Amino acid sequence: MLQNYLKIAWRSLWKNRLFSMVNLVGLALGLTASLLILEYVSFEKSFNTFHPQLPSLYRILMKDQAGTTQGSSAPGIILRTDFPEIKGYCRLAEGISNGIITVANQTFREEHSAYADASLFELFHFPLLSGSAQELKKPLTVALSAHQARTLFGSTDVVGKSLSLANQFGKLEYAVVAVYENMPENSDLQVDLVLSLATLQNPTIVASNSWVDPTGVGAQFLTTYVRLAPQSTVSHVEAKFNALLKTLPTGATDEIRLQAVSFQHLGSSLNDSYPTYGNLGFVYIMTGIALLILLIAWFNYVNLSTALSTKRSKEVGVRKVIGAHRNQLITQFLGESMILNLTALLLALVLVDLLQIPFNLLIKKNLSLSILLHSAFGLYGLLFFIAGSVLSGAYTAFILSSINPILSLKGGFLKSGRAWLRQSLVVFQFSISIALIAATFIVYHQLHYMQRKNLGMNLQQLLVMQGPEVGRDDSLFQDRAVGFRNAVSQLAFVSSFSNTGNVPGNGFNFSTENVLRTDQTTAGAHTSYKVLICDDQYFKTYDIALATGRAFTKGETEKPWRNVAQVVLNEAAVARLSATPTSILGKTISFNGQAVEVIGVVKNYHHLGLKEVIQPIVFWPQQNTTYFTAQISTDQLQKHLSQIQTLYERFFPGNPFSFHFADEQFNYQYQTEQQYSELFTLAAGLSIFIACLGLLGLAAFSAEQRTKEIGIRKVLGASVVQLSAMLSKDFVRLVLIALLLAVPLVWLAMERWLEQFAYHVSVQWWIFAGAGLLTLTIALLTVGYQSIRTALINPVKSLKSE
Structure with a gap:
């Protein structure tokens, strides 16, 4: 059967x-x-689902007085608690540890490292291949991933060996105490070197970097994870944390929030305000x-x-x-x-x-x-x-x-x-196709807008080089940095050169709320200012226009931090101080308790792109060497890069030459929107292709059913054009109905999507007209082919008896 x-x-x-x-x-x-x-x-x-203790793991977040919840926390508070609700914790500092690794006279630039407590391997499931994580309680120790161990030493049998790491805290020797399996690709934590957090408690390091003390409640460069005891509630633990935080001077205006690690990648819902990966x-x-x-x-x-x-x-x-x-x-x-x-x-x-x-x-x-x-x-x-x-x-x-x-x-x-059912399904199919095409147009329009809009600065032909790490603690380092700057500036193809603490599209050096006018005694609400460390050539190199006043002089950028007496603000910072560019020029303001004069105001520019509103910025004069930026001509590019690399390696031996172009790096932040555009384009093309396949089949069936009718009409004098129009009009009507149904839904959905951008395009009627016209054209070509093919059949054959 x-x-x-x-x-x-x-x-x-x-x-x-x-x-x-x-x-x-x-x-x-x-x-x-x-x-x-x-x-x-x-x-x-x-x-993160592979962690056995996932249900009890939480990340500490900090909600500031402006209502923004960030991934940083006041980790020092964990050392001041004695809560039975907390069964374990781990502090982690990513980003600040990156630098240059030296092993057997070979150098490697490391960008996936972190300082962490030894308890990292207790809270999270990153199995050890050898060694002991408990050794990370000691300063100057490090655990390596299997991949990193092979990269540096050619083997995973490296416990007991040592490596040298040069970063912003100097050049230090670390003993390898453990090797762990590579962190899975579906882990939010992606670290190849886990450095002992106890290293940062070194008095020498703290003396020159007071912000880095991991035991302090103001050490907001750290992220803290806690494991809650069974039966403990998040709200209860948050309340106890916040009660303790209010007794500390630095945390009086902030609130602690706990985010489940199970939600830190995607969030608990679309309305989740907590940061996610x-x-x-x-x-x-x-x-x-x-x-x-x-x-x-x-x-x-x-x-x-x-x-x-x-x-x-x-x-x-x-x-x-x-x-x-x-x-x-x-x-x-x-x-x-x-x-x-x-x-x-x-x-x-x-x-x-x-x-x-x-x-x-x-x-x-x-x-x-x-x-x-x-x-x-x-x-x-x-x-x-x-x-x-x-x-x-x-x-x-x-x-x-x-x-x-x-x-x-x-x-x-x-x-x-049953024709009504077929017609309804065709309308539904083409509504989907039109919606995807319209969404593709809007996403591409927004992406093009962000990539082409005047940012208030120039990013073209800017070569950005990562500054050296090896040799920073050398007494001759500043002389070499000055020598490199002078040598590059004298190259014929270099029109300007700047060294800064950070660059557009990458972020700022830090944030502060302690920026006041002289007639203010306390900061008002929502007074977070971004700080960018830059030299006297920054505004010229990035072509950032001054609204009033002047830029820094070279001498002003060479003063020690505590002797700085001048700053430049952007227009957003001036507005935040309830002043105007002309009224604040020449006035003294307080910056973290330090009196400084406002010597210039630059016009607002999009330092972080168009996803975020322009932040108030304080430009602090220093000869920082975290980044070097050179404006170069792009003809004979490889030759020019080779010349700069030769100079870099001469002045900073042992440091790999790493660079990128400012515009490419800046636009990289729009990669999600680029993926949207590409995926929507593919989806729209695929959906309309499949829908038209069905339309082709229905058109063929309809023509087959009306073969005799078409033969009679041809005998009576109907033209091919008339017959094609007759066979096509019903399908055209269905596509037009689909357009009317798709427009309001897509309009509302894309308006909501655009709201996530501080600066965005508006949804225009021509987008839907274009999507409808494109869909209609493709549908007409599909149906028209079959209609013309049928209309050309010899009527004698059409009228033959079955």
Whole structure:
């Protein structure tokens, strides 16, 4: 019996080859897109789930008086608590430890290191391959990942060996006390060197860097994780923390919040205000796109199957007359659906294998189908596929199996009343396509706006070099830094040169609330100022215009920190001080208790891009060597880079020459929007292609049903254009209805998406007109091809009797 069902199913699919191919291609493409996207969703949802103690792990956040919750905390408070609710804690400082590693006269620039407590390996599941994490309680010790151990020493058997690390705290020797497995890719913590946090308690380091004392409540460069005891509630622990914090002078205006580590990657919801590493909205959008594309493919199957039901009504009638039961017919038609879907799934698996590498490059992840085997989403996806396959075939199966055999044999079923369903599904399909096309236009428009808008500064032809770390503690370091600056500035292709503590697009040096006018005694609400350390050439090099006053002189940037007497502000900082550029010029203000004169005000510029509002900035004059920026001509670029590298290595031996171009690095922050644009473009193209496949099938069926009518009209003098218009007008009407349905939904959704940008484009009517016109054109070409092909048939052939 089963073999007979399979034979009949295969014969039916082969007999209607065009419709079967349309369904197969559409389903295969839809499943391919869905599988690839499901890999990404599974990966994002898997972050940090491998930690056994995950349910009890929390990250301490700090909410300031402006209402902003940040990933920094007042970690010193943890040392002042005796809470039974806390079973363990770990303090972690990322970013400040990066520098140059030296091993056996070889140097490596390290950018994935952190100072941390030994308890890092107790709270989190990063298995040790050798050594003891407890040794990290001692200063000047380090644990290496297996990858880093092989990079530095060529082996993982390195416990007992030593390495030299030169960073902002000087050049120190560290003993390797442990080697741990590489941190998984789905871990928010990605550290290759774990340095002992006790190292920073060295009196020599603290003396020259007072901010770095990890025991102080003001050490906000640290992130603290805690493990709560069973039965402890987050609200209770937060209340106890905040009660203690208010007794300390530096924490009176802030509040502590606890964020579950299980939510620190994507957040608990779209409205979660806590900082995250990932983007939950992006995950939802990707999931939605996958489901919509797959639905379009299944709707094609339903559309074409219901259309073909009129052709198969006599077959069903004959089978019923000779004794076939309804359940047998349902089984047969469902079997045809499952065969088609399973074939499409096998084809999709082949396509996924072929497209995996390009997809990974697009989303910058290392994914494969294997991730679905270890994820609940793999099971959910399988269940959804089975349900979709059954439901898409069930409608046709139950409709066909309910045919009255006498009526069908008389031809009464040939005029199907199911056209409304097919039309509704076509409208739904093209609504999705138009929505994705319009969303693509808007995302691209916003991306183009952010990349092309006048930022108030120039980033073109700016070579940014990371400053040296090796040799910073040498007494001759400043002489070498000055020598390098002078040597580069004298190169014919260099028009300006600046050294700074940070650069646009990367951030600031630090923030402070203690900026006051002389007639103020305390800072008002929302008075956070960003501080950027720069030299006398910064504004010239980055072409930042002055609103009034002047820039620093070279002599002003060479004074020790405590002797600085002049600062420059931006317009936002002046406004925050309730002043105007002209009124504040020449006035004295207090900066962290230090009296300084405002000698200039620069016009506002977008230091951090257009996602955020322009922050109030205090420019502090110093000859900082964290970054060097040279404005160079780009002709003979490799030759020029080689010349600068030679000078860099001459003045700073032992330091790798690392550089990037300012505009490329600045635009890198828009990579998520770039991914949106590319993914929406692919999704929109795929959705409209699948929808048009179905439209092609329906147009072919419609033309086949009206063959005799077309023959008669041609005999009576109808032209090819008239016949094509007649066959196309119904489909055009459906696309126009789809446009009307898609516009308000996309408009509202994209308006909400644009709100996340402080500076953004507005949604314009022409975007939807363009999306509709593009969709309509593609649909017309699809239907028009089939219509013209049918209209050209010789009427003699059309009018022949069956």
